[in-house]
Amino acid sequence: MKGIPTVLITVSPEVSAQMRPPRALYPKGFKIGNSMGGPGMRELQGQVLREALSLLGENTRPGQVITREYPVYREYHEPPRVRN
């Protein structure tokens, strides 16, 4: 077995980085259970998947998690804010 290229989509970037994945995408603000976006958000899901797959051809280094923002996701889920 010569190995197979992988790319990770993670919503827990700090935890994932510890395992030094070869390529990883963090869709910023996506909650656990929504790695690809919200249910039925097929266009967003496609965008996330295309951008994750595109990392296969980029010069990544193990442990580096690429953060991308997808503003449309906020229409589905707004992270809770911390009160001062």
Place this chain on the structure above:
Amino acid sequence: MSISRKCVPFTPFEGELARSTIAIVTAGGVHLNEQEPFNIADELGDLTYRIIPEGVDSSQLHVTHHHYDHTDADKDINVVFPIDVLRDLQAHGFIKGVAKKHVGYMGYTMQLKAMYEGTAREIANEIDKGSQADAVILTGG
């Protein structure tokens, strides 16, 4: 609990996406309705995995996992297992094809050494033999 300190091997991708076949491996506890659910009663976790075939109807997929809220995956499995999304990318020519098999497992275990040395290798071998995948998308819950 034993913890592996090994790093993940880096395998270069030398092809083109438009000529590549992609498999999905998910830790999100995804399996076919007809397959045995993961054993969430075992506090150490379940080290088994399920093969999900190429032509699966996404409505026939189910999540058994008690360490994340899978309410959304219950409505649309693509939020953790993007099989229909992958098919869309194939239809648009972004990728060449969808692999012949995919894998679901329950990404929670207190047996990390057994996961690393056993389950992970078995999953890699499953993908390597017969899936015809050129690359793999990994997702969690």
